Amino acid sequence: MPETLRSVVLAGGGTGGHIEPALAFAQCLRRHYPDVRVTCLGTPKGLETQIIPARGWDLELVPAYPLPRKANLDLVRTPVRMARATKATRKVLDSVSADVVVGFGGYVSVPAYLAAWRRHTPLVIHEKDTPPGVANRMGARLTKWIALGFEHQQEAGQSGEVVGVPLRPAIAQLDREATRDEARKFFDLDPDRPTLVVTGGSQGARTLNEATFGAAAALGAAGIQVLHIYGARNDEVVAPKDTGAPYVSVPFVERMELAYAAADLLLCRGGAMTCAEIFAVGLPAVYVPYPHGNGEQRRNALPVVRAGGGMLVEDSELTVSYVENIILPLLSNSAELAKMSAAAGRYGRRDGDEALLTLVEKAVAQAGAK
Structure with a gap:
């Protein structure tokens, strides 16, 4: 396991279903690593602009765009715009010296996944839906570190480790x-x-x-x-x-x-x-x-x-x-x-945030051992 996590970037926006587990995981990170820098990625039009700063977390806005229904590595109805979004996101990862990117889906996750892949930054993806969203289907081609929210996802053939869903402490x-x-x-x-x-x-x-x-x-x-x-x-x-x-x-x-x-x-x-x-x-x-x-x-x-x-x-x-x-x-x-x-x-289970953290620590430790 890493001795410490210094900087973690969380990507997930557009809807509460992407934002809430990301923020619950942010709280878990701070419990275990009080000095960790947590940076959330969002888009100017997403619900995250209302929720994330109001709860006291750093939010960096990057351009992101709707995705085609079929996931592939080029995604490429708009290659120029996607390249621009990925470049802007990589600048954020560089500026905060990101140790790891943890993605929860939504438009903003695509440039985050591509930027992490090109930067050789460990990438962990959390997916709670069946079937998975387009962003996470694409991201899953770039990393082996996939976390699932429910056992029935695995039973339906989705690859990954079942960790549960990060929940706010008030609910957990x-x-x-x-x-x-x-x-x-x-x-x-x-x-x-x-x-x-x-x-x-x-x-x-x-x-x-x-x-x-x-x-x-x-x-x-x-x-x-x-x-x-x-x-x-x-x-x-x-x-x-x-x-x-x-x-x-x-x-x-x-x-x-x-x-x-x-x-x-x-x-x-x-x-x-x-x-x-x-x-x-x-x-x-x-x-x-x-x-x-x-x-x-x-x-x-x-x-x-x-x-x-x-x-x-x-x-x-x-x-x-x-x-x-x-x-x-x-x-x-x-x-x-x-x-x-x-x-x-x-x-049900109440430890999704802790189980996800364990997976993130494994991903960072393995990347550091190379």
């Missing part, structure tokens, strides 16, 4: 039961009522919103309270009133660990980051995979559903009637929820 260390009263007080919820938390991710999900709002009266009549995170793009939403139980609706929640602690059951999509978090904290969930794309959200949720830790419903089948006839009775069945919680917790 969450004790849901011990934090429940604090969490419900934080959201102005009743401490003793069965609680449904609904989230479609940072931007929301119309299907989840419409089904839950439509069932609000029935949920309230049954004594079930709701924390509904309806998404930043849905400011026109009007929350139900006078349902007979608390119904708290907000566009966004910064402290998702408290939302998880408040919940008896989560109604959500099946994004890899969401799945990693709720598996880890042992939260039962009803998964409604995003109906477009290549089916990765279904694949993310299916293993824990098969293990008894959740339920899966198609987007087209999530209706007001489904919430009233399936989800509502489940929320009234504390014994079944406890079984589901235990099953989800057995599938």
Whole structure:
């Protein structure tokens, strides 16, 4: 293992699914190497410009561009622009004397991977999706150090070492039961009522919103309270009133660990980051995979559903009637929820950041031994 890591560059941007594991890993680096220089790469238009500096991490902006669907080493619909982006990224690696580049996917990762390869800098790639994104498929041709988030990725034929997904300490260390009263007080919820938390991710999900709002009266009549995170793009939403139980609706929640602690059951999509978090904290969930794309959200949720830790419903089948006839009775069945919680917790893991660090240290040590 290296005696110390002096400078680590993290590449991952565009969406929270790329940014959050990168920042969780940054925290892990600082715990083990207090003096390490951590530099995050981003693009001017990415969500990282809002998140990374606000959390106190250094952000270097480099040009990056959308990728063609087929991954190859030249990528080359725009060879001049890609060369420019790679050159700019290499300047960043040189300026911070990078020991290693750790990539989490997204547009910004492509020039980072190419710059690391040309600079002969150790490159470690973390992938949590099935199938992997275009950037990481390309990057995997440049390094043998591939970290996977879930066992089902390996079972599906992806190459790499399963390490889990780096999670923020507030989630990785969450004790849901011990934090429940604090969490419900934080959201102005009743401490003793069965609680449904609904989230479609940072931007929301119309299907989840419409089904839950439509069932609000029935949920309230049954004594079930709701924390509904309806998404930043849905400011026109009007929350139900006078349902007979608390119904708290907000566009966004910064402290998702408290939302998880408040919940008896989560109604959500099946994004890899969401799945990693709720598996880890042992939260039962009803998964409604995003109906477009290549089916990765279904694949993310299916293993824990098969293990008894959740339920899966198609987007087209999530209706007001489904919430009233399936989800509502489940929320009234504390014994079944406890079984589901235990099953989800057995599938999850909380040490993804530490396991990834071990792999990064191996990559750096092997490069130094050459």
